Amino acid sequence: GAVVSQHPSWVICKSGTSVKIECRSLDFQATTMFWYRQFPKQSLMLMATSNEGSKATYEQGVEKDKFLINHASLTLSTLTVTSAHPEDSSFYICSASATGGAWTEAFFGQGTRLTVV
Amino acid sequence: QKEVEQNSGPLSVPEGAIASLNCTYSDRVSQSFFWYRQYSGKSPELIMSIYSNGDKEDGRFTAQLNKASQYVSLLIRDSQPSDSATYLCAVNSDYKLSFGAGTTVTVRA
Numbered sequence: 001g002a003v004v005s006q007h008p009s010w011v012i013c014k015s016g017t018s019v020k021i022e023c024r025s026l027d028f029q030a031t032t033m034f035w036y037r038q039f040p041k042q043s044l045m046l047m048a049t050s051n052e053g054s055k056a057t058y059e060q061g062v063e064k065d066k067f068l069i070n071h072a073s074l075t076l077s078t079l080t081v082t083s084a085h086p087e088d089s090s091f092y093i094c095s096a097s098a099t100g101g102a103w104t105e106a107f108f109g110q111g112t113r114l115t116v117v
Numbered sequence: 118q119k120e121v122e123q124n125s126g127p128l129s130v131p132e133g134a135i136a137s138l139n140c141t142y143s144d145r146v147s148q149s150f151f152w153y154r155q156y157s158g159k160s161p162e163l164i165m166s167i168y169s170n171g172d173k174e175d176g177r178f179t180a181q182l183n184k185a186s187q188y189v190s191l192l193i194r195d196s197q198p199s200d201s202a203t204y205l206c207a208v209n210s211d212y213k214l215s216f217g218a219g220t221t222v223t224v225r226a
Binding site: 032 | 158159160163166213
């Protein structure tokens, strides 16, 4: 399968600071990238869908001003958690697909464990 | 997101047995279906995709899809301790993946 690299794999930050997470497709061009959040013992919840060169589409209940997504190139999307608070502590995972179409498989990055103290 | 339902488990099976996982989905127009395996603390790993009604086999894994019943399943034959993980059913709707809560499988030696 295709390789998606996510960085950092874990981060601890102080409350009120911002954290940037990178998601890169290493061997294919990702027209669409997805950002998920997963709390312990729960399933993945889609936060937003980003398409290269356009604004991200956020799921209902996700604050777009708090979770800033940039998809400036076909191989890189970033998620910035602004003014992080302890309740933002979670496992953040990106995935990427080549076309975003119904038949395209999505491949996941390694995930980023965010802890806000 | 569209609804995807799975039994949360845990499903405990002896080594060498068949593990059977089920998933139902609500969006009738969904066209593609996936099974992911997720080890604790790790991100999901794609193990099977299926797009047409019927069975699809890949090694010890068999996915079954019945669009009329809005049902997709995964069979793991000759289960191994390394198969112990949470298995997530995912359905592509509106060019987005919706995930079930996952079924935790424990293979006991």
